Amino acid sequence: MLQVQLQNTSPMRLNAAFDCANGELLALVGPSGSGKTSVLRAIAGLLKTPNLQGRVTVGAGPHDVWMDSTQGIARPPQQRRVGLVFQHYALFPHLTALENIALATDKTWAKSQFDELFARMGLAGLQHRRPAQLSGGQQQRVALARALARQPQVLLLDEPFSAVDAPTRQTLYRELAGLRQSVSIPMVLVTHDLNEARRLADRVVILDAGESLQVGPPDKVFASPRNARVAELVGIQNHFQGQFFSHQPTDPPGRGQLVWLGRNGTPGFTLSVTDKGRIDNAAEVSWVVAGELLDISADAPNLPVAANTLTCTLQEVLALGEISLCTLVPRTLPDQCLTLNLSSAMLRQQGLGPGKPLQLHIPSQAVHIMPLRT
Known part of the structure; x- marks a missing residue:
């Protein structure tokens, strides 16, 4: 289980707390500037600010404490088994799909493991194409495959569907649903699309100015907002x-x-x-x-x-x-x-x-x- 407690004063205010169970998809929802991506970066160890306080854990083992400001623990990104998928894919344009994914693996991976991953992600036969030779949906699948190749303890998705067209988005939704049945890890999705959050997430976190205002199942939050600001943010x-x-x-x-x-x-x-x-x-x-x-x-x-x-x-x-x-x-x-x-x-x-x-x-x-x- 991923457990997150974050506080920060500057340059970005944060006061967020939530957890995400294995196999659960949690959506961070809020307007631009609400702190969604900052929370994701803090989980991944990419938020560089001296004022960040709190605790991020992914289990009970000593190596599962990624951050604990009271104990002086702040593991660097390479020591956190995080799969991170960005909005604009972040693929190296001069590398093939296979080479992009291989960057996230150790050198012990066999060809059969890559073939299995490509087939599982609907990318069979595309191993040697560069990003410019792939469609938007195919590039996003490569980015997701690269994230999974790290064998992550947590999968972080930063608006992964916003750069693709509507038909491709629907296909990727179905593929994500199938992926959840085979990969039982916490998944945290950043989205500004309320309908997307309602469709995909088991629970949502409503963020505003870095503060988590309400956490709960989408239908519960949308039907029973905690206060007037939450009602405004969810578009009632x-x-x-x-x-x-x-x-x-x-x-x-x-x-x-x-x-x-x-x-x-x-x-x-x-x-x-x-x-x-x-x-x-x-x-x-x-x-x-x-x-x-x-x-x-x-x-x-x-x-x-x-x-x-x-x-x-x-x-x-x-x-x-x-x-x-x-x-x-x-x-x-x-x-x-x-x-x-x-x-x-x-x-x-x-x-x-x-x-x-x-x-x-x-x-x-x-x-x-x-x-x-x-």
Whole structure:
């Protein structure tokens, strides 16, 4: 297991902590300048700064402690069994694919071992081609094969798919999935692509300004961000401000009240929500809502309004085939809007179009409340 604890003050601030089990793929996600590559370089022993503190281990043996600032341990890169794959391959242009890979091996490798590796990576017959004679996908496979030839304890992937076209990227995704079944080592992937992280990773680390804000399974992090900044970084569209009032005597057990606030702090609609006992009474909060759990129906003014149901105006409909991107504006909060992907067929069946009123039901389980910052 890879275990990482890093602190640094300058020139790049770091305050990151996470682990990655054997066979697990962990994605480091964050905007440019968030410290993703710096963390990778620190694991590999390539981050040269006198202020770096912390601990990096890959097991329980004495040689598995790669860094421990309290004991004065900082093993150089050549003493860390790391396989590192870069965004732009980092292949030597004057060497063949075979010669590039051979640089990562010791001199005891037999021809059969190279042949087996080339076949395994889908590179059979390409041993004697130089990088300029290979496609982008083939160059990336050579870079990955070179990383694996080191027989690494950890595989580090620094945006390895961003330089290839979409079809090649899909192929490489499948090959990485197959590789994980045969190589049981920790894999750490740096990516700025949220969809890529959700598709490939068992867990994600959300990084911002060098700090790990949240670690967990992608679906958990994206559905239940720890705070407002995480919600912003993972691109949640339906993200609002509110004031939370914990369980009152008139509320059902485990329920509280969330007052939806407008841009100027003006109170609007009140929602009944789940109270997990983690947020102080009357605290100002951020909250997000899972669009796929919302219920939409044509406005029926003569029917009694159910709990957590409010009248909205369908402000905009952008048809995208079977799905339409819709913007809804609550009547009681005209400076707020929700963005939802709705069935185009459902909109037609209910006669809903731009300017039409509708009823929006927000189930309590669709709402996730979080502090403004933790």
